[in-house]
Amino acid sequence: MAQTRRFELAISPHVGSPQTTRKIMFDVVIALLPALAAATWFFGPGALLLVALSTATAVGVEYICLKFMKRPVSFAFDGSAVVTGILLAYNVPPGVPWWLPVLGSAFAIAVGKQAFGGLGHNIVNPALLGRAFLMASFPILMTAGWAAPESWRTGEDCGWDTNAIVQEELAILPGADAISGATPLNVLKQTFDLDESSRTALAEGETEVAAELEARAVSTRSALSSSGTYANLFLGRRGGCIGETSVLLLLIGAVYLFARGVLEPRLPLSYLGAVAVFAWIFGGSGWFDGDPLFHVLAGGVVLGGFFMVSDMVTTPVTPKGRIIFGIGAGLITMIIRRWGGYPEGCSYSILLMNLVTPLIDRFTKPKVFGEVKSNG
Amino acid sequence: MTKPSTFRGGTHPPGHKDLSSGSPIVRLPAPEVVTVPLCQHLGAPSKPVVTKGDRVVRGQEIGAQNGFISLPTHSPVNGTVKDIKDLPMPHRRSGPAVVIETESEDGGCVFEPWSDHASHSPAEIIDRIKQAGVCGMGGASFPTYVKLSPPPDKTIDTLIINGVECEPYLTADHRLMLENPSDMILGMEMLAYALGVERCMIGIEVNKPDAIELLESMGVSVVPLKVSYPQGAEKQLIDATVGREVPAGGLPMDVGVVVQNVGTAAAVACAVRDGMPSMRRIVTVTGLGVASPGNFEACVGTPFSDLIEAAGGYSGDVERLISGGPMMGMALFTDGVPVTKGTSGVLALEPGEVREVSEGPCIRCGKCVDVCPIRLTPSIIATAAEYERWTIARDFGALNCMACGTCSYVCPSGRYLVHYIKRAQDAIRAMGTGKEA
Ligand code: SF4
Ligand code: SF4
Numbered sequence: 001m002a003q004t005r006r007f008e009l010a011i012s013p014h015v016g017s018p019q020t021t022r023k024i025m026f027d028v029v030i031a032l033l034p035a036l037a038a039a040t041w042f043f044g045p046g047a048l049l050l051v052a053l054s055t056a057t058a059v060g061v062e063y064i065c066l067k068f069m070k071r072p073v074s075f076a077f078d079g080s081a082v083v084t085g086i087l088l089a090y091n092v093p094p095g096v097p098w099w100l101p102v103l104g105s106a107f108a109i110a111v112g113k114q115a116f117g118g119l120g121h122n123i124v125n126p127a128l129l130g131r132a133f134l135m136a137s138f139p140i141l142m143t144a145g146w147a148a149p150e151s152w153r154t155g156e157d158c159g160w161d162t163n164a165i166v167q168e169e170l171a172i173l174p175g176a177d178a179i180s181g182a183t184p185l186n187v188l189k190q191t192f193d194l195d196e197s198s199r200t201a202l203a204e205g206e207t208e209v210a211a212e213l214e215a216r217a218v219s220t221r222s223a224l225s226s227s228g229t230y231a232n233l234f235l236g237r238r239g240g241c242i243g244e245t246s247v248l249l250l251l252i253g254a255v256y257l258f259a260r261g262v263l264e265p266r267l268p269l270s271y272l273g274a275v276a277v278f279a280w281i282f283g284g285s286g287w288f289d290g291d292p293l294f295h296v297l298a299g300g301v302v303l304g305g306f307f308m309v310s311d312m313v314t315t316p317v318t319p320k321g322r323i324i325f326g327i328g329a330g331l332i333t334m335i336i337r338r339w340g341g342y343p344e345g346c347s348y349s350i351l352l353m354n355l356v357t358p359l360i361d362r363f364t365k366p367k368v369f370g371e372v373k374s375n376g
Numbered sequence: 377m378t379k380p381s382t383f384r385g386g387t388h389p390p391g392h393k394d395l396s397s398g399s400p401i402v403r404l405p406a407p408e409v410v411t412v413p414l415c416q417h418l419g420a421p422s423k424p425v426v427t428k429g430d431r432v433v434r435g436q437e438i439g440a441q442n443g444f445i446s447l448p449t450h451s452p453v454n455g456t457v458k459d460i461k462d463l464p465m466p467h468r469r470s471g472p473a474v475v476i477e478t479e480s481e482d483g484g485c486v487f488e489p490w491s492d493h494a495s496h497s498p499a500e501i502i503d504r505i506k507q508a509g510v511c512g513m514g515g516a517s518f519p520t521y522v523k524l525s526p527p528p529d530k531t532i533d534t535l536i537i538n539g540v541e542c543e544p545y546l547t548a549d550h551r552l553m554l555e556n557p558s559d560m561i562l563g564m565e566m567l568a569y570a571l572g573v574e575r576c577m578i579g580i581e582v583n584k585p586d587a588i589e590l591l592e593s594m595g596v597s598v599v600p601l602k603v604s605y606p607q608g609a610e611k612q613l614i615d616a617t618v619g620r621e622v623p624a625g626g627l628p629m630d631v632g633v634v635v636q637n638v639g640t641a642a643a644v645a646c647a648v649r650d651g652m653p654s655m656r657r658i659v660t661v662t663g664l665g666v667a668s669p670g671n672f673e674a675c676v677g678t679p680f681s682d683l684i685e686a687a688g689g690y691s692g693d694v695e696r697l698i699s700g701g702p703m704m705g706m707a708l709f710t711d712g713v714p715v716t717k718g719t720s721g722v723l724a725l726e727p728g729e730v731r732e733v734s735e736g737p738c739i740r741c742g743k744c745v746d747v748c749p750i751r752l753t754p755s756i757i758a759t760a761a762e763y764e765r766w767t768i769a770r771d772f773g774a775l776n777c778m779a780c781g782t783c784s785y786v787c788p789s790g791r792y793l794v795h796y797i798k799r800a801q802d803a804i805r806a807m808g809t810g811k812e813a
Contacts, residue, residue, distance in 0.1 A: 005681070005690070005711050007697040011795050013781035014702040014723075015389055015544065016731030019788045021739055078736070120737030120789075264742060317742035317755050361756060368773040369611065369750040370624035 019261065021119075024312075025079025027262045031253030032086050032307065038236045038246035043094035044152030047242045051089040054101035058085030061106045065114035080119050084108050087127035090243020090303060091347060092134065093145030100141060104130040124354040125314045128347045146183060146239040183239045184298045185343040188224060191217040192338070195285050217285065224298075225291045233297035244300040254306040266322040267315055268305040274330025275301050282338055301333060304346040314354040321357075321364035329353045380582045382602035383612040385749040387782050389544050389605055389703070391583060392729075396662040397547040399670035401555055404686055406453045406481040410677030411463060412438065415471035416716040417511040418518045419445030424474060430457045435486035435653050438474050447509045447519050450486075450653035452675035453478040466680070466699035466713040467517075467706060473714065476677070487651035493566050501570040501648060508647030509717075510654045513639030514538055514549075514608065515700060517718035520640055524570050526629045533632045535568045535576035536617055537641055539591075540601060540608030542581060543701025546721045548658040549638045551671045553580070553587040556642060557594055563641030564596075566648050571634055578638070579617045581607055605703060606780040610635045612749050624776050639720075654717055661687040665694035665724030674715050680722050681711040695730045698723040703781045736789040744783035744793060750776050754783035758796035766807060769800035777801065 039047040063076040088105045108130025116122040135142050194217035201210035223229065232238055236246025244250075257263035276292035283290030296302065309315065309329055316325050329349045336345020415421035422439030426432055432451040439449035451474070459475040487504060490496055496504075506521035526532055537560070541549040553560060568576045577597040580588050581604075592598050599617045601607050611622045613635060620631040628635055636644075639657060646652040655675055662669035667688025674683060680697070684690060698705040699713070700720055744754040752773045760768035774797055783793045 005694075005697075007694065007707070007709055007711075009709050010696060010707040010730075010733070011792055012698075012702075012704055012706065013785050013794070014696055014698055014705065014707065014725065014730055015785065016790065017387070017389070017786050017788075019743075019786070020790070021736050021788045024739070024741065024788055080739075118737065120739050264746075312739050312741040315740070317740050317745050318753060319742075319745070322742070361753070365753060365772060366745070366751045368624050368752060368776050369615075370621050370626060370776075371773075 021080075022078050024262050025083055027257060027260045028083050028307070029079060029086065031257045031262075032083070032090070032243070034249035034252045035090070035243050035246060035303070036086075038249045039090075039094070039242045042149040042236055042245050043147050043242060046152070047094045050092070050094070050096070050098060050101050050242060051086055053098055054089035054105040055082055055085030057102045057105040058082065058088070058109050061109040062114065065110055066118070069114070071118065075118060078119065081109060081113075084113065084127045084130075087125075087243070087307060088130045090307075091127060091131040091241050091300070092142065093147070093240075094242050095145035095147045096141050100134060100138060104134045107133045120313055122313060123357070124351050125308055125311050128308060128351050128354075131347055132351060146186075149237045149239065149245070183343065184224060184229065184233065184294075185337065186239075187220065188294075188298070188337075189343040191220045191224075192285065194220070221285070221291075225294050230293060230297060233294075238298075241300060241303075244303040247297055247302045250302045250306060257306070263306065263310060264322065266319060267310045267326050270323045270326025271305045271309040271330050272296055272301060272326075274327040275305075275333055278331055278334035283334055295334070295337070299337070299344045300346040304329075304333075304350060308347070308350050309353075314357060316357050316360045316364065318361055318364040318366055320366070321360040324360055324364065325353050325357065328356075380600045380602040381616040382604050382607065383615045383749055385747050385751065385782070386604035386606065386612070387747045387786050388603060389785060391603070392545045392662070393547050393550070393583065395545065395664075396660050396669040396671055397550055399547075399551075399668075401551050401658055401671045401673050402686065403673045404675075404678065404682070406478050406675045407678050407682050408478055409458070410451075410453055410455075410476050410478060410675060411473045411679065411714040412449060412451060412476060412677040413463075413465055413471055413473045413714060413716050414439040414449050415465065415468070416449065416517060416676065416718060417447045417509070418516060419443065419447075421472055422446060422449045424460050424472070426457050426460075426474065428457055428459060431455070432457060432476060434481060434484035435655070437653075438476075441506070445519060445522060447511055447521075448507065448653075449474075450509055450655055451476055452484075452655035452677055453481050454483065455479045464708075464710055464713050466708060466716060466719060473677075481675070484653070484655065485651040486653060487647070489651040490648050493569060493648050498570045498572060501566060504648050505570070505644055508643075508653040510640060510643045510647055511717050512637055513643060513657060513717060513720070514637030515543075515704065515718055515720055517716070520636065520644070523629075523634050523636070524567070526634075530629045531632055532571050532629060532634055533573055533575060534618055534634075535564070535571055535573050536613060536633060536635045537564050537567075537576065537578040537638055538608055538610075538613055538635050539578050539580040539584075539587065539638045540613060541584075542603075542605045542608040543703055543705075543720070544605075545662050545723055546660045546701050547662070548660045548671055548720055550584050550587055551660075552638055552642060552658055553584070554590060557591055559642040559645040560638050561591075561594060561596060561641075562649065563643070563645035564636075566644050567634075567636055567641060573634075577617060579607075579613050605782060605785075606749060606778075609749065609778060609780055611778075624773070657715065657717055657719065659683060659715060659719050660721040661724075662721065663694075663698075663724040664726040664729055665690055665692060665697075667691040676715050676717055678715045679711070680708070680713055680715070683715070683722050684711060684724065690724060692726055694724045695727040696723075696725045698725065702729075703785065704779065731790065733790055735791055738787075738791055739789055741788060743786045743788065747782045747786050749780065749782060750778060752777055752783075752797075754793045754797060755791075757800055758791060758793045761796040761800040761803075764803070766800060766803045769797075770804045770807075774800040775804060 112126030279295030332349035
């Protein structure tokens with residue numbers, strides 16, 4: 001009989017798939033990079049710098065928090081802080097001072113993530129919580145820091161034709177000329193205000209003024225729904241937050257994630273689908289006359305759909321729950337866009353849905369194998 | 377060929393079957409000393425009926441059946457009983473075993489050989505299968521005769537032979553189907569006869585095209601199955617082959633099906649036709665940690681170290697020794713444990729083959745939910761178990777988990793999901809409020 005040998009014990013299974021949390025996080029970082037190129041192209045190196053500062057802050061603050069709480073500091077380098085840092089910067093306007101994303105990023109990590117117990121334990125998306133914090137604390141900076149695309153290079157105030165038309169149309173509104181490189185969603189929101197003013201004018205019997213206001217609203221909306229606008233939105237020539245500019249480059253990142261098996265399609269598709277459907281139903285001035293394509297391309301829903309609605313930690317794990325989450329976030333996004341106090345509702349909608357994620361998981365518990373038939 | 381059938385969920389770990397799938401079965405002689413466990417089957421261990429110093433002959437009953445879910449145990453050799461004591465086991469920490477010094481390994485036909493099983497009643501066949509100590513050879517080692525004796529209110533209409541072998545690395549069943557298909561087919565006919573069913577089929581994953589072709593050419597009804605783990609789990613196999621969903625908490629017989637492994641079918645043939653108790657089995661010895669992986673037919677009680685030696689000995693740095701497959705097999709602390717009727721494989725894995733464990737927090741990626749063949753929510757059950765929230769674990773169906781390990785396999789955070797879920801199961805059962813469905 002051969003000499004017996006001793007071995008280490010371990011729990012089965014003894015093999016594991018090669019995918020790890022760290023690899024997933026770095027895949028997300030890679031998928032976010034094309035959009036960074038777009039941000040740099042359209043908004044200049046300043047945007048790149050903001051992203052870099054935000055990311056460095058996120059990792060730094062995570063490290064300090066872990067150290068402080070005597071937890072393994074290696075978690076700071078698992079890539080999740082990098083993702084949060086990038087996303088926070090992607091959600092601020094390009095024209096903000098450098099300390100704003102730094103502050104937001106620090107808040108996101110310290111309060112949005114580590115206070116809850118770190119990766120996997122946070123209830124809401126840390127980057128979006130950081131952004132909400134900035135919105136609440138610095139509302140002016142967060143809504144006025146828009147830059148016209150490519151203006152940093154061309155020196156022109158606005159390189160976007162449609163925007164110019166819109167500027168003209170809106171000149172009638174008090175204070176409207178202060179909008180420089182406003183986002184397309186701002187413009188849309190203004191047309192709803194025009195509708196409102198028109199109705200007021202009508203009520204006061206000023207038929208002519210009412211008709212003129214209404215005509216401006218209609219022509220502005222048709223300018224927004226033109227193929228030129230679509231192309232600009234798709235390529236990224238628009239005002240907006242740093243990361244949301246180029247739909248094309250965001251999609252390239254999304255395809256990469258999907259190919260790597262990191263992106264689960266239910267969440268983003270149900271979200272974007274819901275945005276499109278609700279946009280059509282009530283995203284225009286009346287009912288069933290909205291422009292789904294404009295609403296999907298404009299603002300942050302593509303960024304949000306593929307990188308924040310799809311955030312694993314803060315969204316449901318059940319297949320049905322994911323679809324419900326996507327539809328719910330899409331509905332809230334469109335309600336805010338149409339009737340809310342802000343032109344864009346993407347990030348708040350996701351935050352709100354994050355809060356009900358545990359509830360969704362509970363109520364969408366999949367039917368266990370054999371349960372259906374045994375009960376029948 | 378039509379699209380191979382499958383079940384919902386599952387994953388596809390690398391097979392590594394080519395290490396040993398081309399090696400014909402080598403019959404190993406009995407070692408000088410055999411350590412015959414009395415607890416090879418699921419259920420109560422058999423009661424020893426020999427004492428130290430007794431001479432035993434091959435095939436002689438050395439342990440008597442001890443209850444309904446239990447089986448007798450037979451000596452695989454002629455020799456002398458040296459000792460009866462608790463020893464380390466491959467499938468549990470330790471268990472009672474009879475240590476026999478081998479003199480020779482001939483004879484052994486202790487029952488009357490029945491060349492024509494159809495001239496005996498199904499009850500006689502089932503009794504023979506029990507007397508011969510045949511248990512499931514796919515891994516769970518459930519006494520075969522029990523599965524053949526359904527309560528009168530259950531009507532069985534289908535027999536499924538499990539030739540899936542979905543665990544990576546293992547090739548014992550594959551080689552058996554290639555090298556001894558006639559015994560397997562005969563055993564299948566006997567099982568069908570004992571159950572009184574007409575409809576029988578064999579499920580084989582399409583990564584064994586040679587076996588599928590051979591058995592089809594011999595007139596067996598083969599259901600080709602997609603390569604997906606755990607295709608060979610009973611409930612998944614039944615779903616994939618006949619499209620019936622075994623009720624949660626129920627048994628295959630609840631949907632009129634009995635599943636038996638290919639090795640079990642061959643053992644049945646030996647027991648009925650040759651009058652031989654179940655004393656030998658085919659074991660795949662493989663992994664990069666052995667020099668020349670292969671398939672061996674060894675008698676029960678053969679120490680794993682002998683099998684490793686037969687496979688050329690250890691090569692390189694062995695990180696882990698496993699009894700069974702890498703998904704559900706047990707890690708061993710010693711290679712001094714004996715082969716049992718349920719030992720399908722011995723794996724010596726190098727560091728690169730074994731998953732590196734560094735458990736992280738659940739990032740709620742949902743991969744475990746997508747792959748669970750029972751459609752559980754492993755992440756939530758495991759987290760609930762971590763915080764000892766047993767009712768949540770129960771509500772999410774923890775008791776239905778079959779510990780297949782698919783969820784742990786895919787988890788990017790390396791969470792010990794199966795471990796947590798098993799803990800939850802124990803706690804829920806202890807609470808006594810575990811509703812089964
Ligand atoms: S071990 Fe249990 S929970 Fe995990 S995949 Fe298998 S059945 Fe599902
Ligand atoms: S696979 Fe792991 S990390 Fe992903 S949800 Fe399941 S337990 Fe959590």
